[in-house]
Amino acid sequence: MKSIKWGVLGAAKIAREKVIPAMQGSQLHIIHGLASRDAKKAEITAKELGIPVHYGSYEALIDDPEIDAVYNPLPNDLHVFYTKKCIEAGKHVLCEKPLALKSEEILDLIKARDKHKVKVGEAFMVASNPQWIKAREIVNSGELGTLKSIQGFFSYHNIMPDNIRNISENGGGGVWDIGCYPVFTSRFVLGKEPERLAALLDYDPNFGTDRLGAVLIQYPSVQMNFSISTQLMPYQRMMFFGDKKALEVRIPFNAPSDEPNELPLHHGDILHHEVEIIRMPISNQYTRQGEDFSKAILEDGDVPVSLENAYRNTKVLEAIFKAAKEKRWVDLA
Ligand SMILES: NC(=O)c1ccc[n+]([C@@H]2O[C@H](COP(=O)([O-])OP(=O)(O)OC[C@H]3O[C@@H](n4cnc5c(N)ncnc54)[C@H](OP(=O)(O)O)[C@@H]3O)[C@@H](O)[C@H]2O)c1
Known part of the structure; x- marks a missing residue:
């Protein structure tokens, strides 16, 4: 079975301490790459976490055709902007909560998701x-x-x-x-x-x-x-x-x-x-969240927390x- 190659945007605390370690070691996916605004930080963090590839900009990760899916744990005001960029590059996206600070922006993401036929969801790990x-x-x-x-x-x-x-x-x-x-x-x-x-x-x-x-x-x-x-x-x-x-x-x-x-x-x-x-x-709720999301990609199923659900929460x-x-x-x- 194909395994999903995930990329992570930013060396966020939640990514380093919870989500990345919890997602490593699964048959369904690997954490393939990590990007930071600071190339050195990307290199050090990737090395510490055993991630094979690192990038000195978010764009470099988003443009890498090797990456299937992106985990977006950036500050809340950057969630929609980078999630949209990822969708337009044909990547699936698991974006941290709160997915958006304006509900209308989620309607825009829904259109982009449907156009590019990718899976996109909000990272409410409690749902898994x-x-x-x-x-x-x-x-x-x-x-x-x-x-x-x-x-x-x-x-x-x-x-x-x-x-x-x-x-x-x-x-x-x-x-x-x-x-x-x-x-x-x-x-x-x-x-x-x-x-x-x-x-x-x-x-x-x-x-x-x-x-x-x-x-x-x-x-x-x-x-x-x-x-x-x-x-x-x-x-x-x-x-x-x-x-x-x-x-x-x-x-x-x-x-x-x-x-x-x-x-x-x-x-x-x-x-x-x-x-x-x-x-x-x-x-581990983060392990389950990651596996539920990768399964949705591999089996063309529903993501745990859809954009429609994120819209209603927002x-x-x-x-x-x-x-x-x-x-x-x-x-x-
Ligand atoms: N689901 C959960 O259990 C859970 C728990 C905690 C947090 N969260 C969510 O995860 C997200 C990140 O939270 P966090 O506490 O982990 O954040 P954090 O440690 O402050 O990390 C945010 C990362 O975003 C990048 N970044 C890009 N532009 C930035 C800017 N202008 N200012 C600061 N950082 C910037 C930085 O990465 P680089 O410098 O490497 O590019 C930074 O490491 C938030 O949306 C939060 O709501 C979820």
Whole structure:
């Protein structure tokens, strides 16, 4: 069977520390090349990670006919620009979240994808993680009774001025960086789109990026609220409450790859609380994401997170900014 040759744009932290190591060693693909704006950095990083080819510019990688597929972990403001360049060069593209900072730009990528007949998707690794596939199965099985409420939380503490998360021009801020996850995973589990939302956002006076947020979402028959912050102690949790039981996704987003992911199922009353812990087999969500994507290329199947899905997620994130700015509910058609 043919194996897919991947190229990586930029020596990003997520690529070096998580995605590249997780994708190496698969029968389905190899990480063939890595490009950096700095040729020396490309050479050193490629050597450190055991990647055979390196390039001193993104264009050189995109123009290399040896490369079948590109992983794009550039700063958020460069996602659409380089994803489009790759598509036009006939490459498949797995682009980091958030795929775009403007939903209309995804419509343009959809046209380019269809014209060049390539696979393009957003790198929400949670969609390939067995704990989320199980969570969706449990919620939809009716085990919780009738699902009525979803709660989410995602925070970390990062005040480094040169980090892309704290630079507005790079598409920094909490909504784009982490607010995308409670939105994506709730849509993923429910298989439904939000009807309307309201939001509060607090901005860092120096960075100009959103650093604290609270979002209230009405889904059909289900209410959701979540909080995010780039300047709190690190914490993350997602809870799905039915009228019989509640499902917790204990480490929903930065799920460990060296120990079982846990899904506690809560029931009973306050004083006689019972918890059944569902332990998932150990797996690496980035390995699965890469393999799911390569399989979609090799078997002409669906990518884990399509551009159409990315478009709908981005519409919700845009509505969060609008609701906070205009201090009102925003309807999502
Ligand atoms: N799915 C996940 O679990 C996950 C986790 C973390 C981050 N992410 C996403 O991955 C992307 C990268 O995040 P990161 O934290 O890994 O970023 P990072 O370490 O800052 O890396 C970004 C890379 O982009 C390149 N770049 C090009 N123009 C740049 C510019 N003007 N400023 C800074 N870098 C520039 C640089 O590579 P060269 O200098 O080598 O060209 C840099 O190494 C973001 O979109 C983020 O949302 C996803």
